[in-house]
Amino acid sequence: MKLEKIRDFLKNENLKITPQRLAVLEAVIKLGNHPTAEKIIEFIKKNHPNIAVGTVYKTLEIFVDKGLVNKVKSDKDVMRYDAVLVKHHHLYCAKSDRIEDYYDDDLNKILEKYFKKKEIKYFKIEDIKLQIIGNFTNK
Amino acid sequence: MKLEKIRDFLKNENLKITPQRLAVLEAVIKLGNHPTAEKIIEFIKKNHPNIAVGTVYKTLEIFVDKGLVNKVKSDKDVMRYDAVLVKHHHLYCAKSDRIEDYYDDDLNKILEKYFKKKEIKYFKIEDIKLQIIGNFTNK
DNA sequence: ATAATTGCAAAAGCTTTGCATGGCC
């Protein structure tokens, strides 16, 4: 997302445009690959040494509420954040904390079709995310 | 899983059969629905008031290592545990912490077939879990 | 001007750890 778009977005949500907020979003986007709060803070501190831990958490929470950022969690570690808004799934390394995005529109269509036919009693589906667990064979 | 099976399992893994271990596994099984450590401790304390929190966590971790119990985590809350070993997926309530199991062999077959054809470069799949997010329409 | 946001530090969970005591094999 471009800087101008981000400013507009914040403005539309009645959120003040502060250097901290821009820095947090920049960090999530530039770091990529589902950074932890710790990594985000580390990244921001390079250019913005006085940012407070609490500010980063609060800002991330606001972005999650507004849908600018998503939370990603595996079965083993701390909260991680993701600024990729396009629908996607995740590849989880069984042995490490590595998480990669997986895009596949055919798959999404198959799932959509499947669940349209085979409705779940007592449950209205909003979204489906695959956790694909396995091992990366490259380094 | 029956008590005798559990005893055999522990024996085979060279784990001592202790009342605490039996109680933890019993709690996870009887509570069902992905209890938190807190709920497990609460349940066990009824019959076993002196059990230590640390013991429960250590025991759960051992069971997870040995594959007797799985960890389940949503994007929002603490670690939860699951003694259902049959392959299944999860329905996550978008508004609460409710998590229900979802079994569907047809779905598993479709996914298996799909990923057999459409291999992911650099990744060897071991398991696929669906996080189905939405709303329960019963109470 | 004023209301929202920040930094700071303390507090609040949840989970882990160290060690002496106790219990299983």
Next chain:
DNA sequence: GGCCATGCAAAGCTTTTGCAATTAT
């Protein structure tokens, strides 16, 4: 008896909170 497992309490980590000072609009 030997060694593993437990209980207890303290410590560790991540995340949240309260509040005075600061900043965006």
